Amino acid sequence: RSASTTNRGYYFQREDGYFEFIRLLLESIYASKFINKKDSVTGEPLKGVAFKITYADGTYVDTGNGKPSTNGIYATDAHGQIILSHVYGTFIVTEENTIDGYRIDPETRAQTVVVGANDTQTLTFYNIPNGSLQITKVDGITGKPLSGVEFKIAGCSGCEYPEGTYATNENGIIRLENIPDGHYSVVESSAADGYLPDNTVRTVKVDPGEDKE
Numbered sequence: 001r002s003a004s005t006t007n008r009g010y011y012f013q014r015e016d017g018y019f020e021f022i023r024l025l026l027e028s029i030y031a032s033k034f035i036n037k038k039d040s041v042t043g044e045p046l047k048g049v050a051f052k053i054t055y056a057d058g059t060y061v062d063t064g065n066g067k068p069s070t071n072g073i074y075a076t077d078a079h080g081q082i083i084l085s086h087v088y089g090t091f092i093v094t095e096e097n098t099i100d101g102y103r104i105d106p107e108t109r110a111q112t113v114v115v116g117a118n119d120t121q122t123l124t125f126y127n128i129p130n131g132s133l134q135i136t137k138v139d140g141i142t143g144k145p146l147s148g149v150e151f152k153i154a155g156c157s158g159c160e161y162p163e164g165t166y167a168t169n170e171n172g173i174i175r176l177e178n179i180p181d182g183h184y185s186v187v188e189s190s191a192a193d194g195y196l197p198d199n200t201v202r203t204v205k206v207d208p209g210e211d212k213e
Contacts, residue, residue, distance in 0.1 A: 035051060035053075035074075035076070035081060035082035035083075035084075035093065035122075035123050035125070036080055036081055036122065036123070036124045036125070037049045037076045037080040037081070037082075037124075037125050037126075037127065038080055038124065038125075038126055038127070039102070039126070039127065039129055039209075040105065040126035040127060040128050040129065040208060041128075041129055041208050041209040042129075042209070044080075045076070045078075045079050045080025045081070046076060046080045046098070046099060046102065046127055047075075047076055047077060047078050047079075047080060047099070048075050048076060048099050049075065049076045049080075049095065049097075049098050049099055049125075049127065050073055050074070050075050050095070050096040050097050050098075051073070051074050051075075051076075051082060051093055051094065051095055051096060051125075052071070052072045052073055052074075052093075052094045052096050053072050053074055053082075053084070053091060053092070053093050053094075054072050054091070054092050055089055055090065055091060055092075056089070056090040056091070056092060056112075060072035061084060061087060061091065073096065087115060088115045088116055088117050088119065089114070089115065090112065090113070090114050090115075091112065091113050091114075091115065092110065092111075092112050093110070093111050093112075093113065093123055093125075094109060094110040095108075095109045095110070095125055098127045099127075100178070101129060101130050101178055102127035102128060102129055102130065103127065103128050103130065103180055104127060104128075105125070105126050105127065105128055108124075108125050108126055109125070111123050111125070128180075128181065128208045129208050129209035130178045130179055130180055130181070130208075130209075131179060131180075131181055131206040131207060131208060131209055131210040131211065131212060132175060132176060132177045132178065132179060132206075132210075132211045132212065133153075133175070133176045133179060133184060133204065133206055133212045133213075134173060134174070134175045134176075134211070134212065134213040135151060135153075135166075135168070135173070135174040135175075135186060136168075136172055136173050136213070137149045137151075137168045137172045137173075137174075137188075137192075138172055139195075144172075145168070145170070145171050145172025145173070146168060146172050146192045146195070147167075147168050147169060147170045147171075147172060147192070148167055148168060148192055149167065149168045149172070149188060149190065149191060149192050149195075150165055150166065150167045150168075150188070150189045150190035151165070151166055151167075151168075151174060151186055151187065151188050151189060152164070152165050152185075152186075152187050152189045153165075153166060153174075153176065153184055153185070153186050154184065154185050155180075155182055155183070155184055155185075156182075156183050156184060156185045156203065157182065157183035157203070158182060158183070159180060159181075159182025159183055159184065160180075161179055161180060161182070161184065165189060179206060180206075181206050181207055181208040181209075181210070182205070182206060183203055183204070183205050183206075184203070184204045184205075184206065185201055185202070185203055185204075186201070186202045186203075186204055187199065187200070187201045187202070188200075
């Protein structure tokens with residue numbers, strides 16, 4: 001078989017004389033049959049997300065022209081894409097891991113697609129961006145920030161973020177960065193000198209990609 005390349009993939013000439021050009025794209029959020037990977041909130045492409053691509057019988061898919069991949073693992077490029085050419089059959093595409101600041105959407109993590117001869121298919125995967133949470137502690141009368149105040153913070157209502165104790169800085173602030181979306185319980189556990197703790201347990205919802213204050 002002869003092959004020629006383009007900046008989007010490969011053309012291959014089959015034994016029957018026909019040419020094939022097939023791309024798989026995966027998008028993160030994180031949908032078509034190239035493989036496109038996108039942010040589920042902004043729709044921006046995500047580079048460096050790893051996928052395992054196998055045939056239905058579990059054998060690994062090569063990268064085209066007989067060049068084998070590493071255990072069927074491929075990573076998205078700067079456009080959030082994976083493109084495979086000269087492939088046809090039934091494929092199982094599974095997101096193996098994502099990049100920092102995102103979590104895998106379990107509803108789209110594994111997808112099956114059938115690619116026929118002279119066919120182009122596209123799959124899209126979305127990754128859910130993490131958020132952040134800021135807590136500010138001030139004097140209730142003067143508004144002066146209070147440092148050294150401790151809070152217990154834990155995920156709740158289905159969010160599995162582990163419980164931890166955090167203290168406010170000199171600006172009276174605690175910031176948790178890169179945390180999964182979901183509900184969190186927040187309660188003051190130790191007050192500053194000269195103050196009584198507020199024992200009210202508050203529930204805070206952090207949406208995907210949100211900077212919650």
